[in-house]
Amino acid sequence: MNISGENIRMSAAANRSRESVVASLMAKALAKPGILSLAAGFTDNTVLPATLVREAVRNIPENASALQYGSNQGRPALRRSLAEKLRALDGAKIATVDAAGIVMTNGSQQSLYLLAQVLCDEGDIVFVEAPTYFVVFDVLSGLGIEAMSLPMDARGQVDPELLRELLCRLRGEGRLNRVKMAYFITYYSNPGGVSMESGVKRELGKVFSEIAPWVVAVEDTAYRELYFSSPHPAQSILALPEWKGLPVALTGSFSKCFSPGIRLGYFATNVPKIVEKSLNIKAQQDFGSANLSQWIAEYAFASGKFDTLVAGLRMHYAGKARALSDELAFGGLRKTGWKWNDPDGGLLMWLRGPEGLNTGADGDFCRECIDREVLYVPGAICYADPESAPKGNVRLSFGTLPAKDLREGARRFCAAAKACK
Amino acid sequence: MNISGENIRMSAAANRSRESVVASLMAKALAKPGILSLAAGFTDNTVLPATLVREAVRNIPENASALQYGSNQGRPALRRSLAEKLRALDGAKIATVDAAGIVMTNGSQQSLYLLAQVLCDEGDIVFVEAPTYFVVFDVLSGLGIEAMSLPMDARGQVDPELLRELLCRLRGEGRLNRVKMAYFITYYSNPGGVSMESGVKRELGKVFSEIAPWVVAVEDTAYRELYFSSPHPAQSILALPEWKGLPVALTGSFSKCFSPGIRLGYFATNVPKIVEKSLNIKAQQDFGSANLSQWIAEYAFASGKFDTLVAGLRMHYAGKARALSDELAFGGLRKTGWKWNDPDGGLLMWLRGPEGLNTGADGDFCRECIDREVLYVPGAICYADPESAPKGNVRLSFGTLPAKDLREGARRFCAAAKACK
Numbered sequence: 001m002n003i004s005g006e007n008i009r010m011s012a013a014a015n016r017s018r019e020s021v022v023a024s025l026m027a028k029a030l031a032k033p034g035i036l037s038l039a040a041g042f043t044d045n046t047v048l049p050a051t052l053v054r055e056a057v058r059n060i061p062e063n064a065s066a067l068q069y070g071s072n073q074g075r076p077a078l079r080r081s082l083a084e085k086l087r088a089l090d091g092a093k094i095a096t097v098d099a100a101g102i103v104m105t106n107g108s109q110q111s112l113y114l115l116a117q118v119l120c121d122e123g124d125i126v127f128v129e130a131p132t133y134f135v136v137f138d139v140l141s142g143l144g145i146e147a148m149s150l151p152m153d154a155r156g157q158v159d160p161e162l163l164r165e166l167l168c169r170l171r172g173e174g175r176l177n178r179v180k181m182a183y184f185i186t187y188y189s190n191p192g193g194v195s196m197e198s199g200v201k202r203e204l205g206k207v208f209s210e211i212a213p214w215v216v217a218v219e220d221t222a223y224r225e226l227y228f229s230s231p232h233p234a235q236s237i238l239a240l241p242e243w244k245g246l247p248v249a250l251t252g253s254f255s256k257c258f259s260p261g262i263r264l265g266y267f268a269t270n271v272p273k274i275v276e277k278s279l280n281i282k283a284q285q286d287f288g289s290a291n292l293s294q295w296i297a298e299y300a301f302a303s304g305k306f307d308t309l310v311a312g313l314r315m316h317y318a319g320k321a322r323a324l325s326d327e328l329a330f331g332g333l334r335k336t337g338w339k340w341n342d343p344d345g346g347l348l349m350w351l352r353g354p355e356g357l358n359t360g361a362d363g364d365f366c367r368e369c370i371d372r373e374v375l376y377v378p379g380a381i382c383y384a385d386p387e388s389a390p391k392g393n394v395r396l397s398f399g400t401l402p403a404k405d406l407r408e409g410a411r412r413f414c415a416a417a418k419a420c421k
Numbered sequence: 422m423n424i425s426g427e428n429i430r431m432s433a434a435a436n437r438s439r440e441s442v443v444a445s446l447m448a449k450a451l452a453k454p455g456i457l458s459l460a461a462g463f464t465d466n467t468v469l470p471a472t473l474v475r476e477a478v479r480n481i482p483e484n485a486s487a488l489q490y491g492s493n494q495g496r497p498a499l500r501r502s503l504a505e506k507l508r509a510l511d512g513a514k515i516a517t518v519d520a521a522g523i524v525m526t527n528g529s530q531q532s533l534y535l536l537a538q539v540l541c542d543e544g545d546i547v548f549v550e551a552p553t554y555f556v557v558f559d560v561l562s563g564l565g566i567e568a569m570s571l572p573m574d575a576r577g578q579v580d581p582e583l584l585r586e587l588l589c590r591l592r593g594e595g596r597l598n599r600v601k602m603a604y605f606i607t608y609y610s611n612p613g614g615v616s617m618e619s620g621v622k623r624e625l626g627k628v629f630s631e632i633a634p635w636v637v638a639v640e641d642t643a644y645r646e647l648y649f650s651s652p653h654p655a656q657s658i659l660a661l662p663e664w665k666g667l668p669v670a671l672t673g674s675f676s677k678c679f680s681p682g683i684r685l686g687y688f689a690t691n692v693p694k695i696v697e698k699s700l701n702i703k704a705q706q707d708f709g710s711a712n713l714s715q716w717i718a719e720y721a722f723a724s725g726k727f728d729t730l731v732a733g734l735r736m737h738y739a740g741k742a743r744a745l746s747d748e749l750a751f752g753g754l755r756k757t758g759w760k761w762n763d764p765d766g767g768l769l770m771w772l773r774g775p776e777g778l779n780t781g782a783d784g785d786f787c788r789e790c791i792d793r794e795v796l797y798v799p800g801a802i803c804y805a806d807p808e809s810a811p812k813g814n815v816r817l818s819f820g821t822l823p824a825k826d827l828r829e830g831a832r833r834f835c836a837a838a839k840a841c842k
Contacts, residue, residue: 002522002691002692002693003666003667003668003691003692005668005692005693005694005695007634007635008540008635008637008668008692008694008695009635010539010540010694010698011538011539011540011541011542011545011601012542013538013539013542013702014538014539014540014698014701014702015698017698017701017702017705018701019697019700019701020493020701020704020705020708042489042490043489045484045486045488045489046484048488048489049488050481050483050488053478053481053488053713054478054479054481057474057475057478058475060471060474060475062471063466065466065682066682067466067469067470067471067474067680067681067682067683068463068464068466068469068680068681068682069463069676069681069682070682072441101423106527106706106707106710106711107707107708109705109706109707109708110706110707113705113706113707117432117434117435118431118432118434118435119429119431119432119435120432121432121433121434124432135704135705135708138701138704138705139705142701142702142705143705180430180432213428214428214429214430216429245424246424247424247426247429255490259488259489259713260488260489260490260712261486261487261488261489261490261491261711261712261713261716262488262711262713263707263709263710263711263712263713263714264711270423270424271423271424271426271429272423272426273426273429273431274426274429276440277431277435277436277438279440280435280438280439280440280441280559280563281434281435281438281563283441283556283559284438284441284530284534284556284559284560284563284564285527285530285531285534285706286527286528286530286531286534286684287441287528287530287556288684289527289684290527290682290683290684290685290711290714291681291682291684292474292680292682292683292684292713292714293684293711293713293714295682296713
């Protein structure tokens, strides 16, 4: 009953869009049921808030409006709670944005997509960190936008002076006005586990202010609240005086600190025009994110139970991070030339392999890991240009697997590392 | 703390996208708290399935996977249920599509957006009925696509012979290959309340097959199950022999027959390439619709309670349709030259005003209605070219308001009609 559709010419957008790396990794995992995935960026099923979600749904008001269409921008009380939360996280005296500057989206993924859609035309440039969250490359290439790596220092921080040089070079090439957006993952980043230092944020503000004040800084804070001991001291870009007057959009997510299954995120911006235009396009795409999901999030805040949940998640993931790191160390991975820092938040670890190792999907090490039934994310896919990217890095996730399986996965990984030494 | 953002040049897509009509109608409604909206396309809060949703959430399996990320395409058991439902609705011996041909989306709105994205480039043409669901114009213009009206007969059916002429004319102009999609609302349509006759569907299949077999027919079936006495006899385009070998995508929604608040819809197609490419782009936009919403829908099917719910909705909305129509007749609307057919399904009524009346937002009749605190959708916005559209039509919804308010709204509408006579 299917037809070949050979005579259907798909759009340029369709032809630019390739299968996501996530999908192909999942296919690999499914092909071997015994495989342990240290690649998947899921959270841990055992700490999903089933009880709280049931309670929230039990408490849907009797007129059941949470089951009706909501507004395109999102529930006002939820957006007010988020504005208040951002103020609290930044220790700001007054709110950095108000509810009118916040748009609820289908995960922070849709925030990223809408921001790219309203800000960029085909051929425009978006700055990304190196490494960065690899799905952003699909978003950008799907929309015909060029991802350009920012110059980074050895600690994984963007280098403000080299950024200044890059901007000047682009100006010389007549391309500076094509730069529309800069994408930063500023807390316990995916994949590097790095948080952007306050001093770096301030310097970046000065550089953009001086040379390219129209570039919208998109600050992805998906992991910000998942710190292990204390909150990272850096304020968000939105709150820093060096960024005053510059356009900023902060994105956030309910996936990491609550439940990925409600598929809810948001962005907060100081540019009303970005809200307005994003809402025009969001109305075309879905006319508002699921009102039920928003009610659940609103209830979690209003009941105070969101904070209790997150406090538990911090301890839980801190323990799992330690389990994975300890087992890798115990398995002798450092002795085979691997290096990593213990994460202080988030769900991810970034490992640098020994000199000359290739961790790509086509290499011996990857084959060795798949043979031993353990999966990781090859580091090179986290760079704008995989060809020129460092070849020896790996992203491991401690989010999904229980501690026992994390340890077993680590042992398999160490065994593969030894075999490829 | 907001900035003007004057120096930020937005994208062409952003500048093409205007505020949705729905948003501006809602703003009008909010400005007058006592206004009765016969414009809003919401469903009735009193028949939302709060109890069933609570039951579904209570029954989330203990490992809570419905609160985890789902797959990009959607829950397999839900897609299998939908394939089965389509087969049953069409009385087909074998399934018209299988689960692999179905993609779950954020309302059927996202289905429409994804299909337009994967099939059309800027400057391409999409055929629409006249009148049609007005939000489709925002989708198409936002993506730079031209909406072109199909020739319709006096009964509101697409005219196959005139379609043949239109296609030949486009061929003569060298534009035939720019036609990529034809959008039909085939059951109790929005706004006309018309169902496409089986004979018309068959003839259309022959015309496309002969002249433009690459054009993808998108059949929107959002209201199909909301029939008032018996199901409409026409099979879906997917099931008709005249369409065999032609590309078809059927869209469906959980908003009308279940709950708009779970924001869930789907499309089903016989072209695997459309599934593949849509999924690539969906992965960029959101990486899958809310797993929790999908679990709720899956539970509703598996428990058999979806069918019970819909049976109740049919009686409920049939009663409300009658209330609105009776009150309009009782108020003497026909005597002032208005005409309408009693709907036999759906949530909408389409009224044709007396010769020479202008129901546009800038006209006396609209002002009169707003003064009397009743809101409607001006018919002209449901045509691809509002300038050349008939000016005297109106869309009324009996979905949202309770019967008492429907009757009061009808009385106000009749009073406005008399005042403008």
